[in-house]
Every structure is written in structure tokens, then in C-alpha cells.
Amino acid sequence: MTETDRTTAATAPRVVRVEGERPYDVVIGRRLLGELPALLGADVQRVLIICTEAMTASADAVREDLVAQGYQAILAEVPDAEGAKSAEVASFCWGVLGQADFTRSDAIVSLGGGATTDLAGFVASTWLRGIKVVHIPTTLLAMVDAAVGGKTGINTAEGKNLVGTFFPPAGVLCDLAALESLPKWDFVAGLAEVIKCGFIADPRILELVEADPAGLVERGGASGEDSAGEDVLTELIERSIRVKARVVGEDLTEAGLREILNYGHTLAHAIEQVERYAWRHGAAVSVGMMFVAELARLAGRLDDAVVDRHRDILTSVGLPVTYRGDRWEQLLAVMRRDKKSRGDLLRFVVLDDLARPARLEGPDPTLLAAAYAEISADAPTTRTISL
Structure with missing residues (x-):
């Protein structure tokens, strides 16, 4: 194998298959925008991108790329974090879909953290009783947890996620570049779900974290795509997703x-x-x-x-x-x-x-x-x- 071949192999996206009645792929890597049309499928015409204000610039880039690929794409900006997960915000998204004449051959793309993927999945599952949704998680927690598994939900005054559906996405794109701008404490919070997977199913995850916890936190997503730190982070993300994929593939x-x-x-x-x-x-x-x-x-x-x-x-x-x-x-x-x-x-x-x-x-x-x-x-x- 030549040096070029080794470099290509090292940077090639990793794919985790989530089995079940509606199988889909979780793609892990960098510069993954080109993978989106394949996940959406040739039958999709219109795409609604649901994002928060902080992700508007990234959403614009996704929209422009989709338009260049022949899709009609519009944005819907929603509140950040748990503020997005309400009946009022879901109703706003339904209104956007209705005004844009979205049909069952159209799709939603989420771009953001776990709350955004929860909301977008719920809206997709309830519009016309279900249209495609592809998640592009931008936080560690969303990558290893919320975007994978098909659980959607919104909150009520009585509790969290009390209203929701089980609705597998058409695919998930985990672009590691998104973690480079993630605040340190958001990255640390995401590690809780990673560590959880270690305790319940894959002790190797715990060993990887224990080997250099301070270094893992300090490097975080800003480690750079060619660093050993990113190799560890990528393995942690892939292992965590594999734990969840195995479980939800058997029990959606x-x-x-x-x-x-x-x-x-x-x-x-x-x-x-x-x-x-x-x-x-x-x-x-x-x-x-x-x-x-x-x-x-x-x-x-x-x-x-x-x-x-x-x-x-x-x-x-x-x-x-x-x-x-x-x-x-x-x-x-x-x-x-x-x-x-x-x-x-x-x-x-x-x-x-x-x-x-x-x-x-x-x-x-x-x-x-x-x-x-x-x-x-x-x-x-x-x-x-x-x-």
C-alpha cells in the first residue's frame, strides 16, 4: 500500500449500519456534504432544513449545495436547546411545510444538536404521517445519542419527551469538523453519553477515556483531522454509535x-x-x-x-x-x-x-x-x- 493509499484509507468515512425494518447508515468523517443527496434519494424534490440561529451560516451552505444538486431547499430557524422542543415550535415547522406544499416525496434535514434532531424527527414523523428526515448532528451528544435510533420528542410542562414517536431517519451524517467550534463544556457534556455506552456495553470505551481524560477534553473537537487525538475521538464516537445501533436494530x-x-x-x-x-x-x-x-x-x-x-x-x-x-x-x-x-x-x-x-x-x-x-x-x- 502506498502512502497515498494509507492516507485515503485513514480519511475515508466510517459507516455504521443501523438494522431493523428501515435500515439506514450513520456516516462518520469529514467533508461529508457530498453524501447527503444519496441519503435523501432521487425521489425527493423539496428539502426543509431545520436549524438554530447559531447554525444559520452552515445551513445556508447546505441549502446552496442542495440547490446546486437540483433540490428546492428552504430554512426554518428554531430556538436553541430545549426551547426548540415544544408544541408551538413544532406547529411553526408544520406551517412552513404546509406553505411550501411539502408532500410525502419531500424531506427534512436537521442541522444542530440533540434538541434540533429530536424536534426535526418529530415534525418529519407527523407531517403527512411521515416524510424522510436526515440528521446532521453538530454536537458530540447528538452524534452518539440523539441523532441515532429514531426516538423523537417534544417536551410538555409535565416532563421531558412525553410527546414523541419512534421514527428512524433516512441517514445520519456525523461531520467531525462541526466539533471544532463546539464549546468545551458542550463537548464534556457529550462525553457522558459516550461513557454511558462504555458502562452498559463496551468497556473499551472506558479504557480509551481513562488513558488520557485531560488530553481528551483539552483536544476535544479542535484536535485537527490528522492528529492522534482525533483518531481516539473518532473511535469513541464510532464505538458509541455501534452500541446504540446494535440495541435499536433489535428493539426500535x-x-x-x-x-x-x-x-x-x-x-x-x-x-x-x-x-x-x-x-x-x-x-x-x-x-x-x-x-x-x-x-x-x-x-x-x-x-x-x-x-x-x-x-x-x-x-x-x-x-x-x-x-x-x-x-x-x-x-x-x-x-x-x-x-x-x-x-x-x-x-x-x-x-x-x-x-x-x-x-x-x-x-x-x-x-x-x-x-x-x-x-x-x-x-x-x-x-x-x-x-
């Missing part, structure tokens, strides 16, 4: 196996709601994982070493592992409304060991309170990641 609608992807999320969603979504999702998931690790330990299902490994690896990248102790009753009330609950029965994904996820149903209230005491802080955490 969360009938069983897919529940393991909710590791740490029951408490996390409650924290997000109590904080009025001021906390980053990944920060809340980090605290949620620490909580269920302590819960499993107190239930006699997980040994101290694995619990300590949670705390060590999460704190090593700057993620929080505690939350204010005076919020337990409020959090408990929110968790009882969580969509993973069954009636009054609280259900948690826990670990019996590394990469051995299981379910804990209806734990004793005193056990829950004891686990929360283990992660309680006397005052709100001051970590930047949480603000």
Missing part, C-alpha cells in the same frame, strides 16, 4: 433491550425539569449514572470497584456526580411521571457488573433515599458544566 420501540440506553436517564430527566433545562443533558446524565450505581450497590447488585470507577471516570473529564440534597422529594415526584415508569412502579436501569445492564423495579423508598444521600451535596454544584 423500547419493548425490552433498548431500555439499557436509559442508564442514568430517569434521575437525569427529573433534574433537567427541576432545573428548567438550565442543566446540560450530559451533566444530568452523569449525576443520574452515579445515582443508579449507588442504588445498585446498596441493593447488593454492584461491587464497590465499579461504583468507584463511575465516580473516577466522570470526574476525570469534569462531569458532576452530585446534586443538591434538598431536592429529593421534588425529583421523586417528577420521576414518578417518567415515561419509563409503569403506574406507580418506578423502574431503573442498573448494572449487575460492567457491561451487564439489568432492570430494578419498585425499589424500596428507603433504598432510593439512601442512594440519593450518597450523591447529595449540601448546596448546588458550582461546576461550569451544569450552568
Whole structure:
């Protein structure tokens, strides 16, 4: 193999296939815009690009490229973060689609973080009972979690993602160049979902993070496409996506196996709601994982070493592992409304060991309170990641 061949092989996009009734590809690499028409398909005529204000310049470039390829493309700008995930914003997008005469042969492209992909997927799944959607995630969290798997949703006053659908995209483009401008704490928050995949299914992920956590955080997406740092980041992203692809390929609608992807999320969603979504999702998931690790330990299902490994690896990248102790009753009330609950029965994904996820149903209230005491802080955490 020549040096040119080796360089080409190293920079070629990596593709993860998500199986199921409607299989699709997740493409990981750089300069991936040329892959978009193939994912949209030849039958698509009109494309609505849903983006936030911060992504308008990038969305304009995508629109211009699509127009050059013969598509009709328009933009719909939506609020940033969880502010996008409301019935009002979804209704606005439906209005844009209606005014532009979108039919079932047309498509939506999302460009942004996890909230944008959640919204765009929901709008696509409900317009004419389903039109194509392609996600172009621009944050680490969206790449490894929200854009893959076909779960869509919007929030209500009563909770997060209580209204939603299961709707696989036509494809996902993870362009690593988007991470170069990602703020450090957004990158760190995304690492929570990466680390989650390590604990529930792929311990090699944990080893890669533990090898140089400070270097991983410092390099982040700004490592440069030819650096060893990007090689590690690309492997972490690919491994995390493969974990999710395997799970959702077997269980799209969360009938069983897919529940393991909710590791740490029951408490996390409650924290997000109590904080009025001021906390980053990944920060809340980090605290949620620490909580269920302590819960499993107190239930006699997980040994101290694995619990300590949670705390060590999460704190090593700057993620929080505690939350204010005076919020337990409020959090408990929110968790009882969580969509993973069954009636009054609280259900948690826990670990019996590394990469051995299981379910804990209806734990004793005193056990829950004891686990929360283990992660309680006397005052709100001051970590930047949480603000």
C-alpha cells in the first residue's frame, strides 16, 4: 500500500449500519456534504432544513449545495436547546411545510444538536404521517445519542419527551469538523453519553477515556483531522454509535433491550425539569449514572470497584456526580411521571457488573433515599458544566 493509499484509507468515512425494518447508515468523517443527496434519494424534490440561529451560516451552505444538486431547499430557524422542543415550535415547522406544499416525496434535514434532531424527527414523523428526515448532528451528544435510533420528542410542562414517536431517519451524517467550534463544556457534556455506552456495553470505551481524560477534553473537537487525538475521538464516537445501533436494530420501540440506553436517564430527566433545562443533558446524565450505581450497590447488585470507577471516570473529564440534597422529594415526584415508569412502579436501569445492564423495579423508598444521600451535596454544584 502506498502512502497515498494509507492516507485515503485513514480519511475515508466510517459507516455504521443501523438494522431493523428501515435500515439506514450513520456516516462518520469529514467533508461529508457530498453524501447527503444519496441519503435523501432521487425521489425527493423539496428539502426543509431545520436549524438554530447559531447554525444559520452552515445551513445556508447546505441549502446552496442542495440547490446546486437540483433540490428546492428552504430554512426554518428554531430556538436553541430545549426551547426548540415544544408544541408551538413544532406547529411553526408544520406551517412552513404546509406553505411550501411539502408532500410525502419531500424531506427534512436537521442541522444542530440533540434538541434540533429530536424536534426535526418529530415534525418529519407527523407531517403527512411521515416524510424522510436526515440528521446532521453538530454536537458530540447528538452524534452518539440523539441523532441515532429514531426516538423523537417534544417536551410538555409535565416532563421531558412525553410527546414523541419512534421514527428512524433516512441517514445520519456525523461531520467531525462541526466539533471544532463546539464549546468545551458542550463537548464534556457529550462525553457522558459516550461513557454511558462504555458502562452498559463496551468497556473499551472506558479504557480509551481513562488513558488520557485531560488530553481528551483539552483536544476535544479542535484536535485537527490528522492528529492522534482525533483518531481516539473518532473511535469513541464510532464505538458509541455501534452500541446504540446494535440495541435499536433489535428493539426500535423500547419493548425490552433498548431500555439499557436509559442508564442514568430517569434521575437525569427529573433534574433537567427541576432545573428548567438550565442543566446540560450530559451533566444530568452523569449525576443520574452515579445515582443508579449507588442504588445498585446498596441493593447488593454492584461491587464497590465499579461504583468507584463511575465516580473516577466522570470526574476525570469534569462531569458532576452530585446534586443538591434538598431536592429529593421534588425529583421523586417528577420521576414518578417518567415515561419509563409503569403506574406507580418506578423502574431503573442498573448494572449487575460492567457491561451487564439489568432492570430494578419498585425499589424500596428507603433504598432510593439512601442512594440519593450518597450523591447529595449540601448546596448546588458550582461546576461550569451544569450552568
